[in-house]
Amino acid sequence: MVPVLLSLSLSHLSLWAFGLVSVLVFLKLTRLLLRRQMLARAMDRFSGPPTHWLFGHALEIQQTGGLDKVVYWTHQFPYAHQLWLGRFLGFLNIYDPEYAKAVYSRGDPKAPDVYDFFLQWIGKGLLVLQGPKWFQHRKLLTPGFHYDVLKPYVAVFAESARVMLDKWEKKAREQKSFDIFSDVGHMALDSLMKCTFGKGTSGLNDRDNNYYLAVSELTLLMQQRIDSFQYHNDFIYFLTPHGRRFLRACQVAHDHTDQVIRDRKAALQDKKEREKIQSKRHLDFLDILLGARDEEGIKLSDEDLRAEVNTFMFAGHDTTTSAISWVLYCMSLYPEHQRRCREEIQEILGDRDSLKWDDLAEMTYLTMCIKESFRLYPPVPQVYRQLSKPVNFVDGRSLPAGSLISLHIYALHRNSTVWTDPEVFDPLRFSPENVAGRHSFAFIPFSAGPRNCIGQQFAMNEVKVVTALCLLRFEFSPDPSKLPIQMPQLVLRSKNGIHLHLKPVGPGSEK
DSSP, rough: OOOHHHHHHHHHHHHHHHHHHHHHHHHHHHHHHHHHHHHHHHHOOOOSOOOTTTTTTTTHHHHHOOOHHHHHHHHSSSSEEEEESSSEEEEEEEEHHHHHHHTTTTTTBBBBBHHGGGGHHOOTTTTTHHHHHHHHHHHEEEEEEEEHHTTHHHHHHHHHHHHHHHHHHHHTTTOEEEHHHHHHHHHHHHHHHHHHHOOOOOOOOOHHHHHHHHHHHHHHHHHHHOOGGOOSSHHHHSSHHHHHHHHHHHHHHHHHHHHHHHHHHHHSSSSHHHHHHSSSOOOOOOHHHHHHOOOOOOOOHHHHHHHHHHHHHHHHHHHHHHHHHHHHHHHHHHHHHHHHHHHHHHHTTOOOOOOOOOHHHHHHHHHHHHHHHHHSSSSSOOOEESSSSSSEEETEEOOOOOOOEEEHHHHHHTTTSSSSSSSOGGGGGSSSHHTTSSOOOOBBBBBBBSOOTTTTTHHHHHHHHHHHHHHHEEEEEOGGGGGOEEEEEEEEEEETTEEEEEEEEOOTOOO
């Protein structure tokens, strides 16, 4: 009798569970359908490419290469077009300066449909925060990027770059092309650890290298998740092999960040070490975070501190890795510009063998070349917002609050209605007279408006220093058999690496 009752009880429990799951699935589906209806209605005045009934535009983007596909669509759909990632997630994809200004001159929050995917990895740092807490963190972090803090970093950038260049000397002797991206990435991480987290001069250790590999894994998995609608639900995603890989890589990144924070806190407990840190002429980024207080004397919580360190650990080396790699690629393609940059740097240095802070402002032609590289190969090719209030565009069309915006920086920078001969590499686009006559939102490699990249001056300085030292040591040329295949992976990467030939510069040229 007892087994029968137990069987009946389990049967009823299973029915109840099935019914509950069915109701939850129905409610979720209803919510998704209502949201799709809202997003579609909001964008009904904007046309777009044909969509797949299930995948939207995601499948076509994955099959044809999303970057150049969107550039192609700019010719068909002026200003903007609908962009659907799956059936339920729709953005207005914009690539016009006036449209960009209408949205990005405001302080609308990042689109949670995309940026919430970061939470498991970096937490609620400056990248994903919104409202008063975002403003508080931005204000607390801004001193970390002051002129006085950035100035000593020039020597650190140079030190890390020279370690990489010595490694390249050995590779160059083999007279074969090699992929520079990974070496640049390790160099950028090394300089970040030294500049902003107080690491010594011993170079990267195994834990640092594991962190570098974890971030590469995380950016790949994040981009896959954004592009794959079936992974947008947390519950489903973390049951998949990709989701479990993501969690494992997150753990590696968190272990590294936590150790960085623990090491500094432990150092501050030691009186001599604390006095040494406090006596430094310039505090580093982590010092500033640990000591930051708002007007009411409130400091960052341990959770907030970890989130900001995680955010800067990622953003501080991955974007500069992309930027430097693509700048060197452009230099390899255009030897006349490469030669002119090298001559400019040699003239600035004269008989000196090291770079100074004041030298950076004199690198006018190199800066123009770097900016032109950023135009063609923006380190972050696409960013997203959710409108907190309605927006009216220059052509009379509008979007209501709650709408999702994708700013396609890559397509904006190659938009033929904005740039003459957009595929041509022309540094003179960034001469003072040409810049003066250009729309302020036509060139935005670090995003724009109040939520632009807080570390853009840090990144720009590093790109200048590293590129200058690279050009003094080597002549770069491309490998025609291994031309890079552009691929968005949160930052702009190459599917097959960036393979270059390096030839040491002759005696008397290196400074």
